[in-house]
Each structure stands twice: as structure tokens, then as C-alpha cells.
Amino acid sequence: MSALPLSRVGRVRRVTWTALLWFAAVVYPFVLFATVTKGTGNFVAYEVLASAVLTVMAGALLLRHPLPAHGILLFAWIVALVQMQNGVVAGLLVLITDLGVGYIAASRRRRISVTVAVVTLALQLLSALAFLSANISATIDILILTVVLAMAVTWMAGNSVRVRRAHAESLREQATAQAVSAERLRIARELHDMVAHSIGIIAIQAGVGGRVIDTQPVEARNALNAIEVTSRETLSGLRRMLTALRRDDPDSAPLGPAPGLDDLDRLAEAAKDAGVKVGMSRRGERRPLPPDVDLSAYRIVQEAVTNVVRHAGTDECRVTVDYRDEELSIEIDDDGHGGVVGTGYGIAGMRERVGLLRGDFTAGPRPGGGFRVAARIPLPAAVR
The missing domain is CATH 1.20.5 (Single alpha-helices involved in coiled-coils or other helix-helix interfaces)
Structure with missing residues (x-):
């Protein structure tokens, strides 16, 4: 009986973990309620531990589904405070729900995070008033001011993270351009x-x-x-x-004769000297290609092999050049650590080359591990 593919195993793990987190979030309010109402209101060790574990799991769900998870946390702790009328529970209500608001402010649009913050603050204040009704000795002004300031600081911190992240993304886009x-x-x-x-x-x-x-x-x-x-x-x-393309560049310097697919053997020798064995495979009927297609194909292989040498952490890769009837197909794959998507501009350059030739380009991790770069470039009718 064959083993499940790695991609299916990973999907099963993700589904199982998500289902477990949702189960924990659903039972969390009931366990917390049972914990705070046990006996005369004193916490029992194993129930406190169960509530703590479920709090952590609900927090993990907050990272994936912030809005519903935050709603569950807010509901659970408000019910716990109204039921128990305890200062520790009041502090945990403000702390945990404020952390949820901070994460939502860091990961969602400002309009959504402001709405969540206002609703959460209103419910916190109402809960605080209910708490004060049973604890007249508490100072209402100080408590309300503390709740409001805690919410403001938490939301501003989360929003600042979102703004910095958006700014960094804008800088990355500019650098890519x-x-x-x-x-x-x-x-x-x-x-x-x-x-x-x-x-x-x-x-x-x-x-x-x-x-x-x-x-x-x-x-x-x-x-x-x-x-x-x-x-x-x-x-x-x-x-x-x-x-x-740009028409001219006054500072441009001659680059010498343009290389092509016939130079791949020399490229393979250079990669071998660098510690990576390149397995070359050619399919179909080899024939002369337009200079722009031949050059771009060579540059794609060159960049992909260079990425393998620099980043893949493996000692071999495979290059397949397929001369098809209507297109040229190129694949470079390895069994290394997954490539360099998102960390450099080599992928963007290869995609740009293929796009200029009206072709298709893909690059990403392989299902069984490693990395693959694939390009399909249409050929003019004259060379088909």
C-alpha cells in the first residue's frame, strides 16, 4: 500500500489542526464558565490549567480567523466577569481582548480594526460597570480611564505594525519595479x-x-x-x-556575442566546478531558434542554475529543453530547500523575459520537495 503524497499529508494536518482549534474555541466559554463558578468561586488547579490551554488554542485560532476568535474570547470573558465579579477576571478580560484588538489592528484594514476596537471597548466598559456595581469601593474614574488607555495603546501599537508592514511592502514593490x-x-x-x-x-x-x-x-x-x-x-x-524595451542607453557597453542554448554545456561545466552537477536533457528536433528566443532561453537556464548553486543546498539539478512543434519548453528542477521565491529579483527577471516573448512562466516549490522553474516560449511560424 503506497504512502500518501506529502502534499496530501500536509493538507490533512492543516485540516485536523484547524478543526481542533475550532473545537477548542467552541468549548472554551463553557470550560471557563465552569472554572469560575466552581464551588464558592475558588479556582481548581486542573480547571485553571484547562482554561489556560484553551485560551492559548483560542489565541492560535485568532491568528487564522481573527474576527470570530476575538468574538468568542470577548463573550467568554464577559460572561466570566459578570458571573464571578472578580478583579483578576476583570484584568484578564481587558488584557486578552485588548491583545485580540491589537492583532486585528495589525492584520486588517483600519476601518475594520476601528470598529472592532470601539465595540470591544464599549463591552469592556459595560462589564466594568457591572463589576463596579458589586464592588462599590472601586474608583470608577480610574478604572474607566485605565480601560480606555489600554485599548488606545493596544490599537495604536497594532495599527503602527500594519502601517510599517504596508510601507515595507510598498518599498518591495518599488524595488521590484x-x-x-x-x-x-x-x-x-x-x-x-x-x-x-x-x-x-x-x-x-x-x-x-x-x-x-x-x-x-x-x-x-x-x-x-x-x-x-x-x-x-x-x-x-x-x-x-x-x-x-528602452530605445537606447548612452552608458551601455558592448556585451560580446550573445549566448544561446548551444552554450548550455559550457554552463553545465561551470556549475560543476561550483559543486552542482547539471543533468542536461534535450527532447524533440533541435533546430535554429530566433536570436531573441535563444538568448532568453539561455538566460533563464543560467539564472535558474545560479539560484540552485547559491540557494538550493543540493549538489545536482536537472535541465530539460524540449523543442516542441509550436513552442520551446524549458524546465529546471532540483531536490534542494525550495528555491528563492520572494527573496530576490532573479525570478522577476526571468518572468519579464518570458512575458516579453508572450510565453508562460512558473516558479515555485515542487510537491515532493525542491524547486522548479518552467517556461514555455511560443516559436514563430518560420522555425516550426
């Missing part, structure tokens, strides 16, 4: 080199054809065919990419 712009500029430089190389070939072939057109018409025809193929490939690449 800057990284995408930088990646576009780098692609523009590489595309410039590809165009310059193609124009150079066209110029050479045109010169050869002009010199032999009278004496060697076959050679002249071959030169013209080479010019046609090169110019069509270059125009196709420009048409797909140039409108999405």
Missing part, C-alpha cells in the same frame, strides 16, 4: 548586440554577393538567401521585443 526596469535595459543591450551582429552578417554577405554575382551566380544566390534568413529573424525579434 526598479529591478524589472533594469532587466529590461539589460535585455535591450543584448538585443542591440544581436541586431549589430545580424547587420554585420548581412553586410558581409551583401559584399560577397556583389563581388561574385557575375562570375559565380550560385554563390551570389547563397549570399542572398543568407541575407534573407538573417534579416527575417532580426525583424521578427525586433517586432516582438523592441516596443517593450
Whole structure:
């Protein structure tokens, strides 16, 4: 009998844990009520322990479902205070429910957190008045002021956490946008080199054809065919990419001949020297690709393998290049620690490259462990 997949086991654990937390939250008010009403009102050790455990579990539910969990906590402690009329219970009511308000202020929109804070404060004050009715010696002004100040401080602390988190997210988005712009500029430089190389070939072939057109018409025809193929490939690449890229950069420097999928063996050797064995697998009929597709495919493999070397914590990975009829499929997967989603700009750069070529890109942890990068790039009809 085969074992359950890891993803299914994880899902069963999550469902079981969530069900246990909800069960604890439902029975929590009854256990707390029984605890505070035991005998003459004195706490019994095992009942206090049960209430403490259920309080922690209800707090854990608060992290996943803040609003209903906070409502359960508020209801339970108000009933306990009204029933027992004890100063310790009153203090715990304010402390626990204020912590719930603070978490909601940190994790929910301001409109929601303000509403929850106002409702909670009103119920706290009503409970305090009920408590004071049985404890006339208590000072009402000091108690009310303490409850209000505690709520204000807790809500402001939670809201401050939310604001800082939103600011940090905004900074990350700006940094990602800057990284995408930088990646576009780098692609523009590489595309410039590809165009310059193609124009150079066209110029050479045109010169050869002009010199032999009278004496060697076959050679002249071959030169013209080479010019046609090169110019069509270059125009196709420009048409797909140039409108999405920056037109020029005064400080750009030549990058040398653009690499392609034929250079993957050298990339694998470099990765091997760095301690990672790259298993290369090619499928389908290998054929020349448009320069922009060939370059982008190489860069995707290069970035993914570099991430494996730097972050995966494994000594091997697999690269699969599939030359399909209408598209080029690339997969890079490993059995390491799960990749680097969300921690760098390599993933954003690869996604940008594939998006410019109107392809599909995915990157994320594999169900059985490890990390996978996959890209599908459509091919022009001329190379199908």
C-alpha cells in the first residue's frame, strides 16, 4: 500500500489542526464558565490549567480567523466577569481582548480594526460597570480611564505594525519595479548586440554577393538567401521585443556575442566546478531558434542554475529543453530547500523575459520537495 503524497499529508494536518482549534474555541466559554463558578468561586488547579490551554488554542485560532476568535474570547470573558465579579477576571478580560484588538489592528484594514476596537471597548466598559456595581469601593474614574488607555495603546501599537508592514511592502514593490526596469535595459543591450551582429552578417554577405554575382551566380544566390534568413529573424525579434524595451542607453557597453542554448554545456561545466552537477536533457528536433528566443532561453537556464548553486543546498539539478512543434519548453528542477521565491529579483527577471516573448512562466516549490522553474516560449511560424 503506497504512502500518501506529502502534499496530501500536509493538507490533512492543516485540516485536523484547524478543526481542533475550532473545537477548542467552541468549548472554551463553557470550560471557563465552569472554572469560575466552581464551588464558592475558588479556582481548581486542573480547571485553571484547562482554561489556560484553551485560551492559548483560542489565541492560535485568532491568528487564522481573527474576527470570530476575538468574538468568542470577548463573550467568554464577559460572561466570566459578570458571573464571578472578580478583579483578576476583570484584568484578564481587558488584557486578552485588548491583545485580540491589537492583532486585528495589525492584520486588517483600519476601518475594520476601528470598529472592532470601539465595540470591544464599549463591552469592556459595560462589564466594568457591572463589576463596579458589586464592588462599590472601586474608583470608577480610574478604572474607566485605565480601560480606555489600554485599548488606545493596544490599537495604536497594532495599527503602527500594519502601517510599517504596508510601507515595507510598498518599498518591495518599488524595488521590484526598479529591478524589472533594469532587466529590461539589460535585455535591450543584448538585443542591440544581436541586431549589430545580424547587420554585420548581412553586410558581409551583401559584399560577397556583389563581388561574385557575375562570375559565380550560385554563390551570389547563397549570399542572398543568407541575407534573407538573417534579416527575417532580426525583424521578427525586433517586432516582438523592441516596443517593450528602452530605445537606447548612452552608458551601455558592448556585451560580446550573445549566448544561446548551444552554450548550455559550457554552463553545465561551470556549475560543476561550483559543486552542482547539471543533468542536461534535450527532447524533440533541435533546430535554429530566433536570436531573441535563444538568448532568453539561455538566460533563464543560467539564472535558474545560479539560484540552485547559491540557494538550493543540493549538489545536482536537472535541465530539460524540449523543442516542441509550436513552442520551446524549458524546465529546471532540483531536490534542494525550495528555491528563492520572494527573496530576490532573479525570478522577476526571468518572468519579464518570458512575458516579453508572450510565453508562460512558473516558479515555485515542487510537491515532493525542491524547486522548479518552467517556461514555455511560443516559436514563430518560420522555425516550426
